[in-house]
Amino acid sequence: MLKLLLAAVLVSFSMALPSMDKKEIEERFGAVNWDPNVKTLYCSDCIEVSVESTGGTLEHQPMRLGRYTVAGSLWENWIPLFKSESNQWLTPDPNSNPVIYYIKWVISETVGGFNAGVQNNAYTDGFNCPWEIPDNWEYEYQRQWFIDPTLKIRCTKYRNQE
Incomplete structure (x- = not known):
């Protein structure tokens, strides 16, 4: 019974978290191009990345x-x-x-990074691509942020490899 109550509380809590639809995202960030074949001004050379960890992110934000x-x-x-x-x-x-x-990369359930579970606060000046950020990735656990020295983002497919 306690497990059922806990599950109900978690579901209702997650439904109350802010989430943006495409219209709200575009109001916040301006025009959004939803084309997966887009070529961007920055960070366009990589079209697929792998997010890997053997530490705290694996344990608390898998x-x-x-x-x-x-x-x-x-x-x-x-x-x-x-x-x-x-x-x-x-x-x-x-x-x-x-x-x-100022660009701060996060991993979240939504575009725009509300309720992010992974972030990098150290490399926010300029246009750093996520796979170029070598360290200081953090994961959230019990409303606190912890550095995961094992968390890496690697480019696994470059545009010219298509």
């Missing part, structure tokens, strides 16, 4: 790991969006803004 492919772009084709087979997004967070050269 749904954020796996293969991600380009699923579109933000800010009039400046930055790509990556989507996983488990419907996670490798995306700039809601405060990212290319005009001021």
Whole structure:
């Protein structure tokens, strides 16, 4: 009975979390190109990445790991969006803004990074592609952030390999 009650609370809590539909995403980020074949101004050379960890992210955020492919772009084709087979997004967070050269990459259930479970706060100046960020990736556990030194994002398929 306790398990059933806990499951009901978790489902209702997750439904209350903010989630944006395509219209809300476009209101927040401007025109979004949902074409998976898009070529972006930055980070366009990689079309598939692998998110891997043998540490805390694997233990506490396993749904954020796996293969991600380009699923579109933000800010009039400046930055790509990556989507996983488990419907996670490798995306700039809601405060990212290319005009001021601030891009913070996160992994979240939504484009725009609300409720992210993985983030990188260390490499936010300029246009760093996720696979170029060597360290300081963090995972969320019990509302706190912890560095996972084993978390790596690797480009597994380059555009010229198609």
